[in-house]
Each structure stands twice: as structure tokens, then as C-alpha cells.
Amino acid sequence: MKGVLFDLDGVIADTSVYHFQAWRKLIKDHFNRELPDELEVQTKGVSRADSLTAILNYLDIKVSDEDFNQMTAEKNKVFRELLNGLTPNNILPGISNLISQFKQHDIKLALASASLNGPFILEKLQLLDTFDAIADPSKVAAGKPAPDIFNAAAEAINLAPQDCAGIEDSVAGITAINRSSALSVGVGDRDELSEAKLLFPDTSFLDYEKIEQAWEKIN
Ligand code: B16
Ligand code: MG
Numbered sequence: 445m446k447g448v449l450f451d452l453d454g455v456i457a458d459t460s461v462y463h464f465q466a467w468r469k470l471i472k473d474h475f476n477r478e479l480p481d482e483l484e485v486q487t488k489g490v491s492r493a494d495s496l497t498a499i500l501n502y503l504d505i506k507v508s509d510e511d512f513n514q515m516t517a518e519k520n521k522v523f524r525e526l527l528n529g530l531t532p533n534n535i536l537p538g539i540s541n542l543i544s545q546f547k548q549h550d551i552k553l554a555l556a557s558a559s560l561n562g563p564f565i566l567e568k569l570q571l572l573d574t575f576d577a578i579a580d581p582s583k584v585a586a587g588k589p590a591p592d593i594f595n596a597a598a599e600a601i602n603l604a605p606q607d608c609a610g611i612e613d614s615v616a617g618i619t620a621i622n623r624s625s626a627l628s629v630g631v632g633d634r635d636e637l638s639e640a641k642l643l644f645p646d647t648s649f650l651d652y653e654k655i656e657q658a659w660e661k662i663n
Contacts, residue, residue: 445659447608448546449597452557454613455631455647457534457569460488466522467499470515477503489614491558491587492516530568537648543574545652552576556597556610558587576601588616591624598626609655627659
């Protein structure tokens with residue numbers, strides 16, 4: 445294993461609550477409707493536009509293209525305001541230690557997040573210099589569950605996806621990693637992330653040796 449492709453939201457930092465909080469506010473302000481907790485899984489790991497499409501489908505609401513674009517911009521404004529207070533304390537348990545372990549073993553690190561706010565968030569977490577590359581989600585043809593962002597992240601560190609592991613908390617993200625041929629490492633619920641080749645219940649359980657061994661096993 446020569447590289448690791450990191451998801452951001454839900455893996456490196458606990459920003460997923462802010463995403464859904466921002467969607468809830470937007471939908472309340474525009475339609476005076478509430479979003480159920482169960483809908484969050486459909487917005488995890490998928491782009492801003494795909495998230496809004498899933499939400500509007502659930503609510504059975506149609507909007508014009510212009511309103512749609514205005515709503516995604518507004519959601520991002522709320523999200524960015526919520527991120528203002530983000531500090532290294534928002535790095536999820538076990539992640540700093542895992543990153544140190546990877547560094548000790550000369551493993552390259554790339555960000556493979558669907559978020560256009562990736563560089564901004566990494567800067568707030570003081571992790572920007574830790575990563576060798578950040579794949580740009582605006583430059584890939586298709587979002588997760590397509591493999592493109594993981595392929596782009598591997599390419600950005602001059603590796604084939606097969607040489608890497610990808611770490612994800614979302615269903616769409618695990619599918620994307622599997623399609624890229626990197627080793628899929630899931631963080632979260634076993635029923636939800638059943639396609640992950642290796643699973644940890646939460647980030648505090650992430651273990652360098654186990655990831656390395658699982659990678660050796662499939663290669
Ligand atoms: P933005 P990840 C994803 O981040 C989030 O999980 C998802 O909820 C969000 O819609 C997407 O980024 C786009 O984020 O609106 O900031 O561009 O999990 O791929 O790191
Ligand atoms: Mg995620």
C-alpha cells in the first residue's frame with residue numbers, strides 16, 4: 445500500500461452535522477417543511493446538487509433551475525457560516541494518530557472529498573499541509589458513487605488506485621472506492637456499509653496495521 449485516499453466529511457471531521465443542519469434550515473425557510481433524520485444518509489458523500497435533488501424528491505417538490513441554483517448557493521452560505529467555528533478540535537478521534545502512522549510508513553495522502561469546501565475545511569483543521577494532494581470535485585465527470593474522485597485522488601499522488609486504500613463513511617463513497625479498485629475501508633454501520641472490504645465502527649478504531657494487512661490480502 446503506497447497511498448491513502450481520504451474522504452473528508454464524516455471521516456476526517458464531524459462536519460456532516462453542519463451539512464444537514466444547513467439543509468434543514470434551507471427547507472424550513474423556503475417550504476416550512478421538516479427533514480427526517482433518515483434522509484441524511486442520502487445526502488452523505490454526494491454532491492451539493494445531488495443532495496438537493498434527493499431532498500426535493502423526498503418532499504415531492506419541483507423547482508425551476510434558477511431556484512435550484514439559488515438554493516444550493518444559499519445552503520452553502522449557511523454551511524460556511526456554521527464552519528466559522530471549526531478548529532482542530534473538530535478532527536474526529538483517531539484520525540491524527542492514523543495520519544502520523546501513515547506518514548511514518550511513507551504513505552502518500554490525498555483528499556477524495558465531494559466537497560467544494562475541502563481546502564477551506566482542511567485549512568480550518570490545520571491539516572492543509574498534511575495532504576500531498578487534493579482532488580478537485582469540480583473537475584471530475586461524475587460524483588460518488590462513480591469512482592472518478594478516487595481515481596483523480598490516486599492520480600494526483602502519482603499512484604494507481606490499486607496501490608491505495610480509500611476511507612469512507614458513506615454508501616455512495618464505498619461504492620465509488622470499490623469501482624476504483626482501491627481497498628475500501630468503511631467507517632460506520634455494518635448494515636449500511638456492507639460493501640466495505642474492511643469496516644471499523646467509528647474513526648477511533650481505525651488501525652494502520654489492519655488496513656495494511658487487508659490491502660496485502662487483496663493484492
Ligand atoms: P459541498 P465528503 C460531502 O463530503 C458531504 O458528505 C455531502 O453531504 C456534501 O453534499 C458534499 O460533500 C458536497 O459538499 O456542498 O461542501 O460542496 O463526505 O465527500 O467529504
Ligand atoms: Mg463522507
